[in-house]
Amino acid sequence: MAAETVSLSLLGVSKRWPGSDQPVLDDVNLVLEPGAVVRIGGANGAGKTTLLRIAAGLIRPEAGRVRLGALDVETDRTAFQRRVGFLSASSSGLYARLTVRDHLRLWSRLALMSRSDRAAACERVLAALGLRQLADRRVDRLSMGQRQRARLAGAFLHDPRVVMLDEPTTSLDEEGAGLLAAEVERVRRAGGGALWCAPGEIETSLSFDQRLVLREGRLLAA
Amino acid sequence: MTALRAHGAAAAALVERDLRVFLSYRLRPFSLLFAPFMTVTLFYYISRLVKIQALGSSDGYFAYVVVGIVALDVLTSTVGVAPLTLRQELVAGTFEPLVLSPFGAVRSVTAIMAFPVLQAFVVSGATLVFAALVFGMPVAWPDVLLGVPAAVLGALSFAPFGVLTMACILVVKQALAGASILIATMSIFAGVYFPVRLLPDWIEWLSEVQPLTPALDLLRHLITGAPSADPALLDAAKLVGWTAVLLPASFATLIAAIGYSRRRGTITEY
Numbered sequence: 001m002a003a004e005t006v007s008l009s010l011l012g013v014s015k016r017w018p019g020s021d022q023p024v025l026d027d028v029n030l031v032l033e034p035g036a037v038v039r040i041g042g043a044n045g046a047g048k049t050t051l052l053r054i055a056a057g058l059i060r061p062e063a064g065r066v067r068l069g070a071l072d073v074e075t076d077r078t079a080f081q082r083r084v085g086f087l088s089a090s091s092s093g094l095y096a097r098l099t100v101r102d103h104l105r106l107w108s109r110l111a112l113m114s115r116s117d118r119a120a121a122c123e124r125v126l127a128a129l130g131l132r133q134l135a136d137r138r139v140d141r142l143s144m145g146q147r148q149r150a151r152l153a154g155a156f157l158h159d160p161r162v163v164m165l166d167e168p169t170t171s172l173d174e175e176g177a178g179l180l181a182a183e184v185e186r187v188r189r190a191g192g193g194a195l196w197c198a199p200g201e202i203e204t205s206l207s208f209d210q211r212l213v214l215r216e217g218r219l220l221a222a
Numbered sequence: 223m224t225a226l227r228a229h230g231a232a233a234a235a236l237v238e239r240d241l242r243v244f245l246s247y248r249l250r251p252f253s254l255l256f257a258p259f260m261t262v263t264l265f266y267y268i269s270r271l272v273k274i275q276a277l278g279s280s281d282g283y284f285a286y287v288v289v290g291i292v293a294l295d296v297l298t299s300t301v302g303v304a305p306l307t308l309r310q311e312l313v314a315g316t317f318e319p320l321v322l323s324p325f326g327a328v329r330s331v332t333a334i335m336a337f338p339v340l341q342a343f344v345v346s347g348a349t350l351v352f353a354a355l356v357f358g359m360p361v362a363w364p365d366v367l368l369g370v371p372a373a374v375l376g377a378l379s380f381a382p383f384g385v386l387t388m389a390c391i392l393v394v395k396q397a398l399a400g401a402s403i404l405i406a407t408m409s410i411f412a413g414v415y416f417p418v419r420l421l422p423d424w425i426e427w428l429s430e431v432q433p434l435t436p437a438l439d440l441l442r443h444l445i446t447g448a449p450s451a452d453p454a455l456l457d458a459a460k461l462v463g464w465t466a467v468l469l470p471a472s473f474a475t476l477i478a479a480i481g482y483s484r485r486r487g488t489i490t491e492y
Contacts, residue, residue, distance in 0.1 A: 018486060050487070056322055059487040081324040092315025095239065097246040102239070109235035110323035110330075112228040138246075154319065 006069030006083075008032040008055065008162045008193060013064030014217075015050055024050050025061065026217030032162065032193040037184060037206060040197045041222055042214035048197040049089055051214065052164050055195060056086040068162060082112065085160035087151055089167040089197070096140035100131055100150045103139070104157060111158035125153040128186075129179050144171040149179070156183050161192040169202055181206040232325040233333040240307070240337035254341070258295065258349045262288055266357045276417050277448075285360055285446040288353045290414035292346040292445075293438050296377050297408065299342035300384035302401050304335040308388050309398060312492040321489060327480050328473070331388050339377050346373065350445065362447030369444045372458070376437035379461040382468035389472070389479035395492055408434045436460040 008031070015025040024047040032038055042048050053059045055066055057073040057080060066073040071080045094103060104125065108118040126132045129149045139147060148171045155163055163184065169177050181204050184194045196208070211222035244250055269284035277283045308331060311317040320330035353359040383404060390397035411418065411425070412434035418426055429435045440457035443450035450457065483489040 015487070053487070058318065058322055058484070059489060060481075060484045062485075077326065078324045081322060081326070084322075086322050088315075088318055090315060093319055095243060095314070095316060097243045098239065102242060106235050106239050107319065107323070109228075109232045110320065110325045112225075112232060112324045114228070115231070 006071075006161060007034060008195075009065075009067050010051075010055055011065045011067070013051070013054055013061045013066070015047070015054060015059075015061045023062075023217045025054070025214075028064070028214075028217070028219045030055075030212070030219055032195060033209075034191045034193060035188050036209040037188055037194040037196060038210045038212060039208040039222075040195060040212050040214060040219070041199065044199055046199075046214040047217060048199070048214055049166055051219075052086070052166050052195060052197050053088075056084055056164050057081065058086075078112070082158065083161040085155035085158065085163040087155040087163070087165045087168050089170070091144055091147055091151075091171070093151060093154075094139045094147060097138060099136050099138055100126070100142070100153070101135040103150060104153060107154045107157055113158055121157055121159065125157050128156070128183055129153045130175065145173055145176055148172055149176055152180055152183070156187070159190075160187065161190075162194065163187055163192070164195045164197075166197045167199070168196065169198070169204065177204055180204070229325065229329065232323075233329065233336065236330065236333040237336045237340065240334075244337075244341070254345060255348055258291060258345055259352050261291055262349060262353050262357070265291070266353075274417065276419065281358070281360070282448070284353075284357065285448065286417075286442065287415055288350065288359055289442045289445055289448075290409075290438060292349055293373075293376060293434065293441055294405075294409050294414050295346050295349070296339065296342045296373060297380050297434055298405055299338040300335060300377055300380040301387060301405055302384075302398070303338035303342075304384045305387040305391055305401055306398060307334050307338065308391055309395075309492070312391070312395070312490065315490070318490045321480075327489075328477055331385070331476060332473075334388075335381065335384055342377075343370075343373060360446050362443075362445060365444045365447065369441055372437070372440050372444055375458060375461045375465070376433070376441065378469070379433035379437065379464040382465070382472035385469075385472035385476050389476040392476075392479045392483045392489060395488075408432050411435075412438055414438065433461055433464040436464075 010028055010030040013025055013028040014023055016023040028051065040048055054061050057077065068080055068083055073080050104122040108121055113121060126135050129152055131149055131153060134142060134146055139150065152168060168180055172180060184206055187194055212219050213222040265287045266284055269280045272283050273280060274283055277286050321327040354361050387397050387401045411428040412432060413429065418429040436457040439450045439452060440454055442448040443454055
């Protein structure tokens with residue numbers, strides 16, 4: 001995919017869970033400029049994961065829009081998803097009986113990458129996240145930190161313009177956190193952006209361009 | 223690379239994924255064949271006790287029920303096994319990457335159906351060979367080769383029920399019991415194990431309002447040379463009709479179910 005510098009924008013996003021009086025997100029506006037890395041904090045249950053899921057197109061808001069440049073998350077879904085990398089806040093999403101390389105091959109094809117790009121992309125993220133030695137090991141024989149690296153490799157595999165990372169340093173050791181920071185920097189240098197959600201302060205060498213906090217459904221400066 | 227090729231590669235990747243997981247359990251291929259072989263063996267000896275006038279002889283009944291077992295396996299793969307795979311994806315959290323991939327949720331759910339159906343075809347073929355070689359089930363050569371496209375047509379006509387079950391799973395999360403009831407009901411009223419004419423007159427109409435009946439009629443005629451209730455082309459036309467009517471409707475329901483669960487925020491819940 002040719003490098004492109006586009007902004008991710010969330011415009012007037014609101015979300016209320018069924019049966020709840022209070023909105024989890026209340027008219028949230030956010031613009032992620034090209035080359036920016038934004039950290040979103042907030043207490044447990046503040047709505048960080050919901051915000052990221054809406055931004056990625058996993059769930060839909062009651063109101064508001066999500067756009068990446070000219071692409072709308074709903075109407076240009078395939079093009080939008082080709083440009084977005086997402087990491088959820090969990091240790092799930094992996095097939096226990098498959099190897100790390102099997103996962104990357106699968107994800108690269110689901111990302112609709114060309115045959116000629118797939119192998120190189122898999123090798124690149126294996127190296128970038130320190131997974132080369134583990135490439136042919138089954139996931140159920142990896143440590144939690146190694147699994148997190150494999151999940152991160154999936155988020156960066158297809159050279160996304162924007163990465164959305166929900167508690168990405170979970171289970172990572174110092175080396176893993178450094179490799180993650182380097183990958184985010186790589187996206188930033190290419191004119192992309194990153195949303196980084198975490199409840200508290202995190203230890204990373206990464207510098208954030210903006211620090212925001214979700215409080216009572218509102219996105220505020222931290 | 224054209225978009226079509228990229229989408230084909232993605233669908234093939236999901237089939238390959240399921241195959242790799244399947245083969246990672248080394249005894250699974252053998253255990254998969256054990257159950258249908260034992261069922262065929264059981265029905266061979268039951269057939270020695272049975273003489274149904276309409277089927278001519280014990281051998282006629284044996285051939286009748288073996289094809290019934292094979293068709294039921296294909297039906298189960300679409301309506302039961304594929305939705306079970308989706309349910310497992312939800313529980314394991316592996317459905318989320320599929321929804322967020324450029325390949326997308328609808329195409330992924332569709333591709334999830336491919337491996338169970340291919341597996342059912344392989345098991346069905348092995349079951350027929352077993353029945354023919356071990357118990358001398360008659361095989362209508364070369365018409366039996368037409369059984370392959372007929373089985374594909376049958377699977378396509380069953381697919382809407384699997385797609386609808388998966389749509390239900392995405393909305394209410396638990397729909398596998400409904401799928402089991404559907405499979406059992408269809409198998410009784412389509413004549414998997416006994417001719418439908420043995421059913422009470424007032425309920426025989428149920429055999430006419432489902433695709434398993436013409437699929438069985440067609441497959442029995444092509445595989446064993448059994449006389450069919452309707453001309454083969456009419457059975458095939460019925461299957462095409464079921465597919466043409468139900469498949470678009472089932473996909474419209476699936477798309478609506480995905481939209482609904484995305485709006486509710488429950489698409490990856492289980």
